[in-house]
Amino acid sequence: MHTGGPSGRDVLISSIISQWRRIAVGSVMVAGHQIGEALVPVLIGIIIDRAVSTGSTGDILRWLAVLAVTFAGLSFCYRFGARFGERAAERSAHNLRIQLTRRVLDPRAGAETGRLSGALVSIATGDAQRVGIVSAALPASIAAVTGLLVGAVALLTVSVPLGLLVLFGAPFLLWGTHLLGRPLERRSDTEQERAAHASGVAADLVAGLRVLKGIGAEPAAIARYRRTSQDSLQATLRAASAKAWHDGGVLALTGIFIALVALVAGRLAAEGDISIGDLIAAVGLAQFLLGPLSIFAWVNAEFAQGRASAGRIASVLAAPPAVGAGTRSLPGSVRGQVRFQDVTYGPLRGLTFTAAPGELLGIVVADPAAATAVLRCLGREADPDSGSVELDGMPLSEVYPAAVRAAVLVAAHDAELFEGTLIENVVVPTPHGGPAEDEPAGRQPVAVGGGLTGHGPGNGPAAVGIGARSPVGAGISVGAGISVGADAGGVVEARTGGVVGRALVAAGADEVASSLPNGVDEILAERGRSLSGGQRQRIALARALAVDSPVLAVHDPTTAVDAVTEARIAAGIRDIRRGQTTILITTSPALLAATDRVVVIDGGTVIADGTHGELVHGHADYRATVLT
Structure with missing residues (x-):
């Protein structure tokens, strides 16, 4: 269903116009x-009539030269x-992939709603490719029409009946091929949809393979994927069958038509x-x-599949945003006061609490869904159904989403690591250049964490970010006055003075x-699979702290780290975030003991507020949640 966005027809037409x-x-x-x-x-007919029949060598050579030039041309x-x-x-397919990527990465989100990540990848690859092929099929169709017209005119010069037969018969033939393409279009749409769903399920299973093995759910996961894969296979077979019937039907129609033309020509020759x-x-x-005519068959099939794929692309591009665009910017200096005022969203029911500027606030939520709802509202991944979330007294729903996320960083529990070095997974790259061409002034994603520059030996300033490499043992300098490196024994040295180095130490990632x-x-595998769960958590936390x-x-x-390391991390977070607002949503006693204040949420609302020590001694539900 489209909500003011492009339709499949719009996608197809704009793709063609762009090229x-x-x-x-x-x-x-x-x-x-x-x-x-x-x-x-x-x-060839002229050569036979005017050259071979007369036996003139000069005429033969002359017309053979004309034939050679025609072949060369x-x-x-x-x-x-x-x-x-x-x-x-x-280029058309590439442009569509760029549009889809921009829509998926739009700060207002919403494109991923109801779709698995693998399905989005399938749309951005297979469907974009099918729509792109239409831009190659269009010149072929124009060439086919030209060929038919030239062939008809040539036949008219030979015989008027033959030329008229082609001119009047070709439109009926094209109409028949169009009718044969309709079932193919319907089944191609279903095929792509099932294939995208299967890709999404496969991506989810691969991502959660360790968890599935840990809880013994492999048989259920395999059975689910087998059912999904079989559905996709059946849809593909039905689409292949439709394509076979389409191609066979078109070939039969064209064969009958050509045989008819040849039969009429033979009769005319026999009669002189x-x-x-x-x-x-x-x-x-x-x-x-x-x-x-064969080109028409191919073009018709490609247009049928292209229309189906264009509709799927349009459904992503036209997906309604999860949040509004916002109309305001945050002030240059953010104090950091966060206030939930009567927020109702999902399991939250009139939630009200305030985090003072510079406060380290702990939030204990028994319901994981409520914790997720708090984080979504904080990161403006969703706006409350009622009430408001405010930053320094300004409702976040009125602020550009990118500006909100530049000031409020939400570090999810399942944060991903990327393939690359450990330091690349921690250092936040700083975008360079002016505003993006498609973003109005004041709405560009704001660089967070400040400029991170390195100073290599004798090389002057050098940007440090994703993609940077440094020789083993040489170390790299990150930030001002901080050196993070590895000597021959692999021992990390981190001297205070730089936010990245302090973040590594605070998170225990050193x-x-x-x-x-x-x-x-060290090169980490995709999603950090070469590390243990606790190691991945510490690197992800260091990245969040390094943003500053x-x-x-x-x-x-810290759910996957030992108690000693957890206590060290709690002290490190308190130290590195001193003077900045930090909200810890956790049930860890070690982390909560380091907070200034703890808010307890149950049933979607605040049921207790106080220090960790006060709540441990005076609130039974808090003790049951935190200490058991």
Whole structure:
């Protein structure tokens, strides 16, 4: 269902218009190829009538030269016409992938609602490719029409009945191929939808493989994927069957049509109405017509599949945003006061609490869904159904989402690591350059964490971010006055003075680096699978702390670490976040003991408020939640 966004037809048309220059040039070139192909049987007929029958060597050589030039021209046109068509298809598909990526990464979110991540990937790859091919099929269809017209005109010069037969018969043939393409379009849509769902399920299973093995749920997961895969297979087989019927039906129609043309030409030659050369030209033109008609069959199939894929792309592009665009910007200096005022959203029911500027606030939530709802409202992934979430007295629903996330960093419990070095997973890259072309002034994503620059030996300032590499043992300098490196023994040295180094120490990630052969330059596997759960948590927490955001909300950052390390991390968070607002959503006694104040949420509302010590001694439900 579209809500004011583009329809599948809009996506298809805009995709074609964006490549109109390449399509136009490609169309002219491949049309020239079809004209040359149509002229070949005509020239052969002329050679037979005017040269072979007279026995003139000069005439034969002259017309053979004309035939050679025609072959050279049609070969040249085909080569470069196909090149322009393929380039248009690839650029069109690439542009669609960019549009889909922008929509998925839009700060207002919403494109992922109701879709698995694998399904979105399938749409951005398979569906975008199918729509892109339409830009290559369009020049081919124009060339096919040109070939039919030139062939009909050539037949008219040979025989008026033959030319009229082609001119009046071709439209009925095209209408028949269009009807044959309708079932293919429907089944292609279903095929792509089932394939995308299967991809999404597979991606989820791979991501949660360790968990599935741990709880013994592998058989259930395998059975689920087998059912999904079988559904996708059946949809693919039905689409393949529809395509086979389509191609076979079109081939049968074109074969009957060409046979009819050849039969009429043969009868005319037998009656003496046309010469032997004309008969050869007519038969050759009839065989030539198989090419344009076959092209129509291919084009019709590609358009049917392209229309189905364009509809799926449009459903993502037209997905309503999860939150409003906002109209206000935050002040340059954020104090960090966070206030929930009568917030109702999901399991939250009139939730009200305040985090003072610079406060380290603990939040204990027994219901995981309520914890997720608090984080979504804080990060403006969703706006409350009623009530408001305020930052320094300004409702977040009125602020640009990117500006909110620049001031309020939400570190989810399941934060992902990326393939690359440990330090690349911690250092926050700073975007360079001006505002994005498609973002109005004041709405661009704001760089967080400040500029992070490194100073290599004798090389001057150098940007440090994702993609940076440093030699093993040499270490890299991050920030001002902080050096994080690994010596030959893999021991990490972190001297105070830089936010990244202090973040590594505060999160206990320096110990992780010290245990790795290459220290902070150790290459981590995708999603950090080469590390233990506790190691991954510490690196993810270091990344959140390194951002140095005015407001930081962290959800259960130490569930996979031992008690001693957890106590060290609690002290590290308190030290590095001193003077900045930090919200810890957790039930860890060690983390809660380090907070200034704890808010207890149950039933979607606050039921207790006080220090950790006060609540442990005076609130039975708190003791039951935290200490058991």
